[in-house]
Amino acid sequence: MEKKDLSSHHHSSNYQQHQHQHLLKADDYYPTVMSSGFEIHTGFTGGDGSSSSLFDVSFDQKGFMDLFNLEDHYDFTSLSSSSSSLFDLVCHLPPPTPIEVPSSLRQQHHHHPAPVDPLPMLAELSPLVNNPATPSSSSLSCTSNEHNRVAHNNKAMGDDQDQDHEGQGCGGGGRSVTEEEEEDKGIKQLKPSQKKQKRQREPRFAFLTKTDVDQLDDGYRWRKYGQKAVKNSPHPRSYYRCTGAGCGVKKRVERSLDDPSLVVTTYEGRHSHPIPLMPRSSYGFFPESSSASHGISRAGLVPPPHLHHQNHSQSFLFRSPSLSRYPSASAGGQFRTATSFSSAFPSIYHQTKGFDSPLKASLVSDHGLPGDIMPSFLQKELIKEE
């Protein structure tokens, strides 16, 4: 039934490499950190910014600051590419406050399970409203999982939340990934008593990406296991699972109702393995940094300790598939991406364009931390603009 509508969308093949802007948004939050050298402009700029630097990132400073409460401590304006990046900051900052997710997004995410322990603070903070600055700017909001409380108004995903304990899982919880996974699968079949136990979901992160492409290449390999029509939306939602052995990380991709040009990618769980491919994503960022556990290594960022705890730290790199083939950023063309993510930075909105150089960024997670979810899109998104 629904499929039909859906079908039209996926396929990367069709995606053109033209312009994609990625806005990253995050939704459920967890603070992830991204790294790398970009410039951060304190002013919020609209979506297509016109900045020309390679990595211009604009944040809504205010929101950002608010989140972190940094105002007093950090001078964002001073950040520049040379600096370690905002991630540095992030690392030292207090956790962000949750933001409210745009209605369209909310449907899905919000339900937060119960989580793990996320940031207490956040939890308390509760809802923030973010103002979607611009439609596209999408600020996304995120809420933390835990924070569900806040959000839980939406029940849309009710089941979601309830399900599985994976939550802790991937990294967190106690069960091994495989176990979880299996359980996951088996859930249906086994269901008897299990029902009672509600499953909790793992922490999720959502990113908003403004792009023509539905699928971003974040360095991991994903297998699509389902697609559903989204209520009130012509665009379907696709479900992907990481193909890594034992890795139960899931990803959900759909277009925003509010702005079809925005792709909402929600990650759930942590990867239990390092990023596979260099091939595809060989752009380099990643890696190594594992050792740095918290902190940023030059390239990467790691979530602040407090944030770190759970596994939330993940690293991502996003690239649109189509772009994958393009040799890195080096390609001098202009690329542009705008991402906003709420997880870590709730109302942040930034754009990047034209990277000329490979970003050095790598997000680090403790390696495979399950997380490794964070996109590095920042880094590499190379999108050729026109």
Next chain:
DNA sequence: CGATTTTGACCCGCGC
């Protein structure tokens, strides 16, 4: 031929 995608069916929780 193995991996991935497609897609209808099914499961499950929730509200009415």
Next chain:
DNA sequence: GCGCGGGTCAAAATCG
């Protein structure tokens, strides 16, 4: 209890 909607399974189809 029923219908709705989200999420997942799994067989078939497709891809590389």
